[in-house]
Amino acid sequence: MNLDSKHQNQQQHVLKLNGVWVAYAHTFCALAAFLSALIVGVTLHYHKIVQNGYYGYPDEWFPSVSATIGDRYPERSIFQIMIALTAGPRFLLLFLSYLRLNKTGSYLPLIGLVSGILRTFTCGGWVYITSTDDHDAHDIFMISYIVLTIPWTVCVTKLTDKSNKFLKNGRRFTAVAFFGLLVPLVYLFIQHKVHRVAGAYSYYAYVEWSLIFLDVGFDTWSVVDFEDLEFELSAAENAPPTVLNLSYFSQDETSSTDEKEAVKEKLVPGQYPVDSLVGLTFIHSIVQIINSFIFWSVFTALFLCIWHFPLWNMGISGYEAAALSLMAPILLVVPPLRNLFARFPQIPRLLTALFGVGSYKFEAPADRLLILSVGTCFGFISLSNEIWTLGQIRDSLALSWYSTTFTLGLITSSIAKFAFYTNNPIWPIMHTDNGGLNIYGVIIGVVSALLTPSYLTQLNPTEISSGVSKGYLFPAAVGVGGLIFSLDAMLTDTSTLILWCWEGYPVRGPLPVPHGVFTFVAMAIGTYLGFTKPSLVSSSSFFIAGSAGAAVLYASSGWIGYIGGLVYSIFLTGIVPVIFASASQFNVGLVFGLGFFLAILISLAHVWVVAYAFVPAGWILRERTDIVLGISVAMVGLGIVAGKKANLIVRAKNHGVGTSLRKRLTKIAGVLLVLSAVISFRRLNFEKPQPYHPEDKLLTAGIWTIHFGLDNDMWASEGRMRDLIGELELDVVGLLESDTQRIIMGNRDLTQKLAEELGMYADFGPGPNKHTWGCALLSKFPILNSTHHLLPSPVGELAPAIHATLNVYGELVDVVVFHSGQEEDVEDRRLQSLGVADIMGSTDRPMVLLSYLVTKPLKGNYHTYVSETNGMHDIDSSDSDRWCEYILYKNLRRTGYARVSRSTITDTELQVGKFQLLDEGEKVNYSEKRIRESKVPKGLQFPRQFRKNGVRGHRYHVFDEPRYYDS
Structure with a gap:
């Protein structure tokens, strides 16, 4: 290819250079920069x-890249x-690379060029702004560089x-090795930063330097690519400016018409007998259901473990990066x-089950999360x-x-949680x-x-393309993301929709039990319609109905809101x-x-609506569940x-095998x-609760x-809480930080x-759509009425409250x-404090406040809570x-x-108080x-x-107990 063939005969040869020297020069300069600084x-x-924030030599023995290139003169210069x-x-x-790899009609060359240029500028950012100069800017440029490496490679x-x-496999393996090393890099950084393990940072440095060499090595493969490229620097006659001529042999990137037709013929739907296609037999149907159950068990555990x-x-702790496990299918571009x-x-x-479900074997929370993340990666790779x-293979059925x-x-996974009180028994x-039943899982x-x-x-496999494009990739990807999120947020537990509509007593x-079964019925109906009525579920009317159901769920409570939730399900x-x-039609x-x-x-965003006080730019989505649901x-x-x-969807009822599958589904x-x-x-529970000492x-x-x-060790603690509450014989207990009806x-x-x-x-208490961290009430006494409050919170997190009236031995x-x-x-x-004081002063009935006040005794807001106005005493x-x-x-006797x-x-x-009702005519005594x-x-x-x-x-604890009880 000659970029200036029009004037070729008028030019005088000055310099001719093979393109491989560009790749050689790039490799030499890059490696020389790093190695000279290291030496x-x-x-x-x-x-x-080699000294870091925790250890020096001999505990640490190898310097990190940033310490080598940015901390000292003259190596920095x-x-x-x-x-x-x-x-x-x-x-x-x-x-x-852009000219050599350019393909007509493909957007990949342009993406590669743009990402490569941006990547080069971000490289300059972390190179010339060291962590010593500006740690945040250095990290932002470094992370951007790594992210841009994905589209480039x-x-x-x-x-x-x-x-x-040789060239293609070389680039593949170099890229896979680069991104694969990010896993031990993160692990070793956690060992150093969180667990402060001596020597971990040196091993981290080994991995970090390996990434440098792999990064440079990926571009070194251009030596092979540029072998047939030549620079020719020449001057045109009667013209001082030089003209750059680039000549190379273009490769034929297209197949012959006959070959295309042959491949196309093999992808025609129906070529293979549907009833012989693996995956439609009964045993394989059960296998697919179990695989899906394992997928949902592993996936729903990821955010839960990150939350710890x-x-x-x-x-923000840094462990949130484990959420990127969901993006593992990007590796399938190879x-x-x-x-x-x-x-x-x-x-x-297999790797999903071993790493995802088997992660429970790791005691340390950080290790468990890391292994679970690996399992999640393979779970999403499997699904995709x-x-x-x-x-x-174009078999729509x-x-x-x-x-x-x-x-x-x-x-199935939701039923498992239903059976185990909303905990999945194979979660880590x-x-x-x-x-837990992890080993069985x-x-x-x-x-x-x-x-x-x-x-x-x-x-x-040689006949497999990267994807047949019909329509637009972006809308298909958006649909996949929205679907996975919506199923995870709403249908991984039957009590979620119910608690969105919960208002208290009466x-x-x-109620989660028994009405959670209705959610299962709705999910089963939707599944049946999806298989047997493809034209219906893809229609505008079906979408409008689903959107209306979501709106009713958000705007209403009680049975009306729940019915909207069922339609949405x-x-x-x-x-x-x-x-x-x-999604199946694209790369x-x-x-x-x-x-x-x-x-x-x-x-x-689903987290931001409630965690706005603890995250960057939290005000944008503060209490905006409507925005998240709408999006x-x-x-x-x-x-x-x-x-x-x-x-791709076929009418199952009009197909012999489809009819059989419809019956199997039923x-x-x-x-x-x-x-x-x-x-x-x-x-x-058919027995009425009874107090411990009537x-x-x-x-x-x-x-x-x-x-x-x-x-503290990232294990579910309900069983241990149950044992302590029961052994302390609590008739009433208030639980705080109890709203767990969220993805995280x-x-x-x-x-x-x-x-x-x-x-x-x-x-x-206030449901998950009320944007609080939650408060709950458990009582041995009948709850006659309860009102949920959200106290004024113009700046920080919402403050929830429950005001309940109990029937305690016949008195309110x-x-x-x-x-x-x-x-x-x-x-x-x-x-x-003023809001709660009003609630407490609204009645003269006997009252107990079980609270988290964030104040010191006898100081500040304490005197608003404890006052003559509302009659409350400490x-x-x-x-x-x-x-x-x-x-x-x-108005109670404290005992x-x-x-x-x-x-x-x-x-x-856990704080505990014992009280008795006053006898008729008895005057309350607040003596301590x-x-x-x-x-x-x-x-x-x-x-x-x-004791x-x-x-x-x-x-x-706290008091000198032996003075007050007999041993």
Whole structure:
């Protein structure tokens, strides 16, 4: 190719240079920059550059890249000079790569060029702005550089001549090695930064330097690519300016018409007998359902385990990066990897079960999350590649049935949670001691993985294209992201929709048990319609109905809101085949990588609506669940539009095999619904709760901040909480930080297990659509009425409260459960104290406040809560060691107060108060005089097992107990 052939005869030859020298120059300058800095740094400042924030030599022995190139003179200057010299060859390499790899009609060359240029500028950012100069700017440029490396390596590898297997495989393996090393890089950084392991940073440096060499090495492969490129620098006659001529041999990137027709012929639907296609047999249907169950179990566990870390950090922790596991399908842009998994889908399914479900074997929370992330990567690779494979063999019935089994697997996972009080028994927060069945999950997952059908048994891998485009890739990707998010947010637990509509007592709407079965029925109806009525579920009217259901769910409460939620459930499960059919027609890595990236973004938005006080730019989405819900519905709608163009779904009822599958669907769905009904019946509690000491008319009340049901070691803690609450004989307990009905908390309801196994009534408090961290009430006494409040919070987090009226031994007693806002927002807490004071002063009935006040005793807002105006008194004003939890009361006889250590269940103790109703005509006495325990009637005493060292890490503490009880 001659860029100036018109004037070729008029030019005088000056210089002719082969293109490989550009690649050589780039490699030499880049490596020289890093290696020279390393050599000089080790020679002059070895002990200083191996020193980090925690350790020095000999605990650390190898310097990181940033310490080598940016901390000291003269190595910093040497590096910057050499890396500047790399700029010339770098831009030439980009330009030559664009010309060499350009393909008519493809957008990949332009993407590669643009990402390459931007990547070069971001490289300059982290090179010339070191972490010492500006740590944040350095990190932003570095992260941007790594992110831009993805499209650069993908496009260059994708465009490489397929006939040159040496070059193409070389680039593939270099790119895979580069991104694969990011996993140990993150792990070692956590070991260094979080666990402060000596030597971890040196191993981290090894990996970091390896990434440098792989990064340079990827571009060095251009030596092979540029062998037939030549620069010719020449001067035109009678013209001083020089003209650049570029000559090379262009490769034929197209196949002959006959070859195209041959491949096209092999992709025609119906060429293979549908009833012989692997995946439609009964056993394979069960395998697909189990695989989907494993996928949903692993996926829903990821955000739950991520949540443990920002929860303890009270802000962004860095572990949130594990969410990028969802984007693993981007690796499928590498054809050998894609075709390998297409031919052997058992491999990623097996790794999903082993790493995802098997991660429970790792005790350390960080290690467990890392292993779970690997399992999640393979779970999403499995799902993406199997959908794409079915799209390639063009069997619409098989793809529709696969989509159906995917939804049945979702229903199965939700039923498992229904049976285990909203905890999935194979989550990595479960283990044998708290009711987990993890080992069974691993075994079932492994067996199912090995039996996974191979869909490409009749199609040669060389005949597989990267995707047949029909319509537009972006709408299809948006639909995938919106669908996965919506299913995860709304349908992974049946109590989610119900608690969106929960208003308190008296009950005016559905209850998780038994009405959660209705959610299963709606999901089953949607699944059936999706398989048998493709024209209906892809219609505008179906989308309008689903959107209306979502709107009613958001705007209404009680049964009306729940019915809207059921319509929305039918819609979401019904459109799964449409969305999958659309996505199957495009490059699997691009459509699913982008789709799941969008799912991550909207999942973060789903968190932002409640976590706005702890995240950057939180005010944008503060309390805007309507925006998140609306965007997710619109995303799904865009996917439906793209799905209409795919034209893959068939009418199952008009096909012989389709009719058989329809009957199979009916039977499987029927079995699942019967199972859910049996579970619901078994969970119904037909016995009325009874207080522990009715003979003494005793009311024992407690307040506990339970940290969302995850203990310090990231295990589900409901069982341990149940044991302590029961052994302390609490008749009433307020739970704070209890709203776990969100993606990041696993869509759980902690009150179900506690209430059912302790025999108590439960009020979940303000629902997940009220944007609070939650407060809940459990009571042995009937809850006659409860009102949910959101106290004034103009700046910080919303402060929830429950004002409940109980029937305590025939008399009305009010209980208020309240969680105040965070310490930093002074005005919020002042306004909230006034709001709660009004609630407490609204009645003269006996009352107990179980609260989290964020104030010191006898100071500040304390005097608003404890005042003559509302009549409330502190259970023990001499207890000066409190900061958050307080028990206040009025018009009751106080008989005891205790504080019980938490063990490792949470970060806050459990406070307990004992009260009796006043006798008729008795005047209340608010004296805080203490007496010896021997003078207290036995029925009013605290349980003895928590004295001295206590049991299981729980004991009475703070006071000098021996002075007041007999040993």
